[in-house]
Amino acid sequence: MALRQLRFNDDEILRKKAKEVKVVDxxxxxxLDDMMDTLHATENGAALAAxxxxxxxxxxxIDYEGQYLKLVNPRIVEASGEQECVEGxxxxxxxxxxxxxxxxxxxxxxxxxxxxxxIVGEDNMAxxxxxxxxxxxxxxxxxxxxxxxxxxS
Numbered sequence: 001m002a003l004r005q006l007r008f009n010d011d012e013i014l015r016k017k018a019k020e021v022k023v024v025d026x027x028x029x030x031x032l033d034d035m036m037d038t039l040h041a042t043e044n045g046a047a048l049a050a051x052x053x054x055x056x057x058x059x060x061x062i063d064y065e066g067q068y069l070k071l072v073n074p075r076i077v078e079a080s081g082e083q084e085c086v087e088g089x090x091x092x093x094x095x096x097x098x099x100x101x102x103x104x105x106x107x108x109x110x111x112x113x114x115x116x117x118x119i120v121g122e123d124n125m126a127x128x129x130x131x132x133x134x135x136x137x138x139x140x141x142x143x144x145x146x147x148x149x150x151x152x153s
Contacts, residue, residue: 003034003038004035004038006042006052007054007091008092011054011091013054013056014051014052014091014140015138015140017138018055018058018059018137019057019058020058023114024112024114028112031050035048035050035070036048036061036063036070038053039063040063044088044090046064047060047061047062047063051135052091058073059072059136060133064124064125065125070111071107071111071117071119074108074109075107075109076129077107077118079106080103080105082100082102083100083101083102083103083123084100085098085100085101085127087145088141092140092141092142096148097142097144097145097146097147098147098149099127099141099144099145099146101130101144102130103122103123104121104126105129106119106120107120107121107133
């Protein structure tokens with residue numbers, strides 16, 4: 001396993017749409033492992049999309065609120081409610097904003113073994129899933145900010 005280099009701010013790859021993964025094989029599993037290692041080596045991270053390490057594949061990893069997920073081709077199939085969120089992003093260090101997100105989402109994806117799974121995320125997990133899936137579509141949280149957020153020191 002290896003740590004991958006994060007992409008930041010105006011890197012054009014953060015604005016590109018990731019391509020669907022056709023086959024979940026050892027190469028994809030290794031990439032997911034590398035992404036999780038990179039996430040764990042980065043301070044204050046909850047999740048990571050492949051775009052953020054310069055790879056245009058529809059892959060995300062999440063280690064947040066007791067959920068440890070490696071998702072291939074995730075897509076939101078249902079969303080309900082609305083919540084105001086405070087968001088940050090590993091690709092935009094020290095920048096935070098207030099966004100509006102669904103309060104609950106249902107996501108379909110493949111796991112690291114190529115098996116179809118369904119995940120229901122509420123509150124912070126819904127925010128996290130939406131944030132990462134947006135990355136795969138070339139969208140970043142600053143596009144959705146309704147206001148800047150400055151954390152108290």
